[in-house]
Amino acid sequence: QKEVEQDPGPLSVPEGAIVSLNCTYSNSAFQYFMWYRQYSRKGPELLMYTYSSGNKEDGRFTAQVDKSSKYISLFIRDSQPSDSATYLCATTDSNYQLIWGAGTKLIIKP
Amino acid sequence: EADIYQTPRYLVIGTGKKITLECSQTMGHDKMYWYQQDPGMELHLIHYSYGVNSTEKGDLSSESTVSRIRTEHFPLTLESARPSHTSQYLCASSAGTQMLNEQFFGPGTRLTVL
Numbered sequence: 001q002k003e004v005e006q007d008p009g010p011l012s013v014p015e016g017a018i019v020s021l022n023c024t025y026s027n028s029a030f031q032y033f034m035w036y037r038q039y040s041r042k043g044p045e046l047l048m049y050t051y052s053s054g055n056k057e058d059g060r061f062t063a064q065v066d067k068s069s070k071y072i073s074l075f076i077r078d079s080q081p082s083d084s085a086t087y088l089c090a091t092t093d094s095n096y097q098l099i100w101g102a103g104t105k106l107i108i109k110p
Numbered sequence: 111e112a113d114i115y116q117t118p119r120y121l122v123i124g125t126g127k128k129i130t131l132e133c134s135q136t137m138g139h140d141k142m143y144w145y146q147q148d149p150g151m152e153l154h155l156i157h158y159s160y161g162v163n164s165t166e167k168g169d170l171s172s173e174s175t176v177s178r179i180r181t182e183h184f185p186l187t188l189e190s191a192r193p194s195h196t197s198q199y200l201c202a203s204s205a206g207t208q209m210l211n212e213q214f215f216g217p218g219t220r221l222t223v224l
Contacts, residue, residue, distance in 0.1 A: 008150040032210050043114075043200050043215025044153075051210075088153070096211045100152040 001026055006089055006101030014109050019076040023089035023101045026070065030091040030099075033065050035074045038086045038103065047087070048074070079108045113137055116201050116216035123191055124224050131186045131219045133201035141206035142184040143213065146170060147198040159184055160206070191223045 006023045013019055021035075032051055036044035048063040050056045056063045064073040072089050088103040113136040123129055135142065140161045145153040155168030159178040173195070174188050184203075188195055198220050202213040 002152070004152070006152075034210070034212075041217065043202070043217050044213075045215065046212050049210060049212075092209055092211050096206060096209060097155065097158075098153075098211060098213060102150055102152045 003027060003099050004089060004091060004101040007104055008102045010105040010107055012107040012109060013079060015079060015081060017079050017108075019074075019079050019083070019106060019108075021074040021076075021087050021089075021104050021106065023072040024070055025072065025091055025099075027093075028067070028070065029094065032092050033063070033072050034090045034098075035063055036088045036090060038088060040085075044088055081108045081110050084108045114201065114203055114214055114216040116199075116219050118219060119217060120220050120222075122222045122224065125190075125192055127191050129188050129191055129221070131199055131201075131221070133184045133186070133216060134182050135184075135203040135214070135216075136182060137203060137205075137214065138181065139203035139205050139214075140181065141204045141211075142178065143202040143204075144168075144174075144176060144184070144186050145200040145202065146172070147200055147218070153200065157186065191221075193223045196221060196223050 004025045034049040035047045037047045038044040050063045050065050053067045060077045062075040086103040086105045089101040090098045117132045142159045144157045154170035156172040157176040159165050200218045201216045204213045
């Protein structure tokens, strides 16, 4: 079983839709949960992170962690074509190494 | 934009050739990493370094080697390229002083071995 599971998609939605991206993880000791965004032909960059459980909001983006179900979510409101990218979830192990999901390719259709 | 650079961006090479992928960062980060990324798959850590003269193998078995003679430079070398080495290679760095361990990535090198 992979430590972080993520559906690679692609996920295609119309412009303006609310997007929900999700990951599950297996180790209850994980504490930091991150979302990286990767545009085509670029490296990933950190978009948002949460510590432990709860929500964190930044503009149109909301990151959510439910530790009871080991579920990580990223919501994008009023999605734009410029949001089209691959979104990777990640967490850190006890050695501070990142453990990655496979990434979900998101396509926002104008 | 992060100050981390990779060259070349694209490389097509024949089997058996020796190649070096270059990675440099200007942020003064102690920690640097090499990942392999294939479509639909998670990033796999192949090498990392916690500082000058420190190198470790990651969780993905790799026939490549790395060196860290200067803080800013972390090249990856393949002594004899094979078609199985065809992949995207990403270099990253981090200050690595906290559990979050935010990593900053270069644009990647797409390697094709014929």
